[in-house]
Structures are given as structure tokens and as C-alpha cells.
Amino acid sequence: MVQHPAKVALITGAARRVGATLAKRLHSAGYNIVLHYNHSADDAERLAAELNQQRSGSVCLIQADLNDMQAVQSLAVDALASWERIDLLINNASAFYPTPLTQSSQDQWDELINSNLRAPYFLCAALADALTVNHGNIINLIDIHAQRGLPGYPIYSIAKAGLQMLTYSLAKELAPNVRVNGVSPGPILWPENAAAQTEAEQTAILEKTLLKRTGSADDLADAVLYLSQAGYVTGQVIAVDGGKSLYSH
Ligand SMILES: NC(=O)c1ccc[n+]([C@@H]2O[C@H](COP(=O)([O-])OP(=O)(O)OC[C@H]3O[C@@H](n4cnc5c(N)ncnc54)[C@H](OP(=O)(O)O)[C@@H]3O)[C@@H](O)[C@H]2O)c1
Numbered sequence: 001m002v003q004h005p006a007k008v009a010l011i012t013g014a015a016r017r018v019g020a021t022l023a024k025r026l027h028s029a030g031y032n033i034v035l036h037y038n039h040s041a042d043d044a045e046r047l048a049a050e051l052n053q054q055r056s057g058s059v060c061l062i063q064a065d066l067n068d069m070q071a072v073q074s075l076a077v078d079a080l081a082s083w084e085r086i087d088l089l090i091n092n093a094s095a096f097y098p099t100p101l102t103q104s105s106q107d108q109w110d111e112l113i114n115s116n117l118r119a120p121y122f123l124c125a126a127l128a129d130a131l132t133v134n135h136g137n138i139i140n141l142i143d144i145h146a147q148r149g150l151p152g153y154p155i156y157s158i159a160k161a162g163l164q165m166l167t168y169s170l171a172k173e174l175a176p177n178v179r180v181n182g183v184s185p186g187p188i189l190w191p192e193n194a195a196a197q198t199e200a201e202q203t204a205i206l207e208k209t210l211l212k213r214t215g216s217a218d219d220l221a222d223a224v225l226y227l228s229q230a231g232y233v234t235g236q237v238i239a240v241d242g243g244k245s246l247y248s249h
Contacts, residue, residue: 006032006058007134008086009228010079010127012066012119013093015040017189018141020047021217022090022224023059027051029225031088033059034079038066038093066093066119067111076126086127087136088228091120091163094141097194098152109155116159117166124170128178137179139227140167141220142237144184144245153195164237171235179234181227186241188215210243 008031014023015037023033024047033051037044041063048059060082064071080086095115099108124138131138143150146164149157164182171180187205190197197205206212223238239245 005083005085006030007088008032008034008079008083009088009090010034010036010075010086010123011090011092012036012075012123013038013115014090015044015047018185018217018220019090019092021221022092023047024051025218025221025225026088026090026228027054027058029228032083034062034082034086035059036062036064036075036079036093038063066115069118069122072119072122073126076123080127080130085134086130087134089123089127089131089136089138090141090224091123091138092141093119096153096156096191099155100152101154104155112155113159113162116156117162120163121166124166124174124180128174132174132177135177137181137228137234138167138170138174139224140164140180140182142167142182142184144186144239144241146184147245167237168235175234179227179231181230181233181235182237183220183223183227184237184239184241184245185220186215186239186244188217188220188240190214205244208244208247209241210247213242215240215242 009026011023013019014035044061048061051059062078064075095111142164143160145157146160167182219240223240
């Protein structure tokens with residue numbers, strides 16, 4: 001019997017949090033995973049070891065800082081070289097912190113735009129031919145605030161709005177062979193570090209969802225798995241936000 005080679009997914013920022021859940025879910029669905037990380041080497045190695053124990057030789061790791069264009073190009077080349085194919089690109093990596101307008105710097109502009117918009121664009125470009133060969137697809141992790149900017153986070157909001165337009169635009173550019181879609185999370189996992197909120201702020205955010213609770217990384221994985229298989233869906237963005245984008249009072 002002919003053995004079909006496993007499909008390959010490249011997931012950026014996949015060592016922890018949402019990216020790690022997406023890697024586990026796609027791995028369970030039979031994908032080999034190119035697991036990209038930047039600083040979280042220990043988490044990435046732990047996750048790769050766990051998944052490789054389930055299926056030997058099914059996960060490889062690539063480190064890259066998406067602020068570095070040469071590293072972005074090498075990421076695409078090395079990801080493709082891992083199993084000589086790419087079927088799914090998930091642009092998940094993202095810098096996220098507030099940038100009040102009058103206190104924002106050009107370095108912050110670069111860092112927020114690079115990980116959320118520039119790197120996804122050039123990864124799509126570098127992998128377009130390989131994705132075309134396999135009738136693959138691209139899924140971008142956007143944000144419901146791409147539509148209505150998040151107060152205090154103008155650069156991040158601009159970057160995610162760009163990623164949403166990238167989704168629509170590249171769906172046209174890469175048709176008919178490659179589908180390009182997005183998932184826009186609402187409150188799923190609370191941010192860390194500079195973007196961390198108080199409990200009162202978190203409660204106020206959840207009050208503005210219809211479902212009155214956070215979602216989970218698994219809710220995002222459900223949407224990603226659906227889009228990865230949805231053969232007649234392209235240029236669409238699914239909000240996984242507990243109804244937050246509909247909330248009106
Ligand atoms: N969590 C939510 O509730 C929520 C809400 C709205 C939108 N989203 C979107 O959903 C996606 C996943 O969310 P998340 O909360 O899991 O993300 P996250 O933890 O904030 O970030 C994911 C990863 O991005 C990587 N990253 C950041 N800057 C990078 C750079 N310059 N080069 C390479 N990697 C970089 C980091 O990798 P290392 O740790 O390896 O450095 C980080 O672990 C993101 O696109 C986010 O914007 C999430």
C-alpha cells in the first residue's frame with residue numbers, strides 16, 4: 001500500500017499559550033509540525049519532545065526573531081527543507097503591549113508591525129509556491145480589535161488591521177490554489193507582562209462579551225482546524241470572541 005507523506009504545518013510563536021495548543025491539535029490531526037519560537041526555547045523543546053514521543057520525528061524546532069528579515073527568510077527556507085513540503089502556514093506569533101500615542105517610539109512601531117504584519121506577509125510570499133503545489137492554506141491569528149482599535153494600543157491595532165487586509169488581499173493573490181483565512185480572538189488567555197490587566201479590568205472586558213466568560217485556546221484550535229479543512233472557504237475571518245464584537249451596550 002502507498003504511504004502518503006504527512007502534511008506539514010508551520011506555526012509561528014508556537015512554544016506556549018495559544019500557539020502550543022494549535023500545535024498539539026494539528027499534530028493530533030496528523031500534521032507534522034514545524035514549531036517556530038523566539039525566546040521560549042525551554043517550552044519549545046518540552047513541547048517538541050512530548051509530541052515526538054507520541055509520533056517519532058513528527059516535530060522540528062526553528063528559532064527566529066521575526067524582527068530580523070534575514071531570519072524570516074531563513075525560517076521559510078528551513079521550514080520547507082524540514083520535510084520538503086508545507087501545507088499549512090499559521091501566522092500566530094505576535095508582540096502585544098500598549099503604546100499611548102504621544103509616548104510611542106519608532107522601535108515600538110517596528111516591533112509591533114514586524115511580528116504582527118511584516119513577517120506574516122513575507123512568510124506567505126516565501127512559501128507561496130510550496131503552498132500552491134500542495135493546494136495548501138494560510139490561517140492568520142488576528143484580533144477582534146483589528147476592526148475597532150483597542151484603546152491605548154494604536155500600533156498593535158493598526159498591525160492587526162493590516163493582517164486582516166493581508167488575509168483578504170492574499171486570498172485573491174493566491175487563488176485558486178491556496179486558501180487564506182483568519183481567526184479573530186476575543187478574550188481567550190489574558191496577556192502577560194506590560195499588557196497584563198487587573199482583575200477589575202478583566203471583569204469589565206468579560207462583561208462586554210455575550211457569553212460572559214473567556215474562551216479557551218481550544219476554542220481557537222476548533223476554528224483553525226475547521227478552516228484548515230474547509231475546502232470552499234477563503235478570504236474569511238471568523239471571530240472567536242464570545243460575541244464581544246456584537247456587544248452594543
Ligand atoms: N490571547 C488572547 O486572548 C488573544 C486575543 C486576541 C488576539 N490574540 C492573537 O492570537 C495569537 C496568539 O495569542 P497568544 O496570547 O498566545 O500570543 P502571545 O503569547 O502574546 O505571543 C505568542 C508568541 O509570539 C512570539 N513572538 C512575539 N514577538 C516575536 C518576534 N519578534 N519574533 C518571533 N516570535 C515572536 C513569542 O514567542 P517566544 O515566547 O518564543 O519569544 C510568543 O510566545 C496572537 O496572534 C494574538 O495577537 C490572542
